[in-house]
Amino acid sequence: MSTSELPALPVTWVPRRNRVVLLTASGLLAATFLTMALVLPQSWQLNDRVMLACLGLALSSVGLMLARPKILADAEGVTVVNHLHTRRLHWAEIVRVNLRQGDPWATLDLADGTSLAAMGIQPSGGRAQAVQAARALRDLAELHGAPAEPDVTR
Known part of the structure; x- marks a missing residue:
């Protein structure tokens, strides 16, 4: 050259392809788990909802690290x-x-x-x-x- x-x-x-896939998947994971934490039935306690949201954020942070x-x-x-x-x-x-x-x-x-x-x-x-x-x-x-x-x- x-x-x-x-x-x-x-x-x-x-x-770039890896980054697009990982960032998209991370965003979808976080949004899905946060939505689930908000729309769960009243029988779920607050600490269950918080832990579900934290799990979603933890999983999406792995995707961010891989990107x-x-x-x-x-x-x-x-x-x-x-x-x-x-x-x-x-x-x-x-x-x-x-x-x-x-x-x-x-x-x-x-x-x-x-x-x-x-x-x-x-x-x-x-x-x-x-x-x-x-x-x-x-x-x-x-x-x-x-x-x-x-x-x-x-």
Whole structure:
């Protein structure tokens, strides 16, 4: 990919289909449980209604958590937002971007020898889009990453 074909920074990658489905389902769950808590017969006590509403909110919050993944790239580096954790990386920390056949999401090989799941790029929303996003992130990492170390042999 040439420099002119790279996405303009800042850029954000999100699994849009997953996010739409999860946010819709979370809203419907919350609305359903809250409605049920309000329209239950008088024989149900207040604490039963409150617990039903809380259950609906708890279930919908799981859906909201699952909808969080995204990857934000800017001039200084990359922010990887996964289900529970967010991690900020400088471009030089990213050694390689991987998205192999059958992988549920992209992974980043880091300079410290570890790997980081980048759940914001997922083939579940379309394999071609995920491959394109992974390639763009790889090319941005190569462009903005640390320059090659000079040869100091004498």
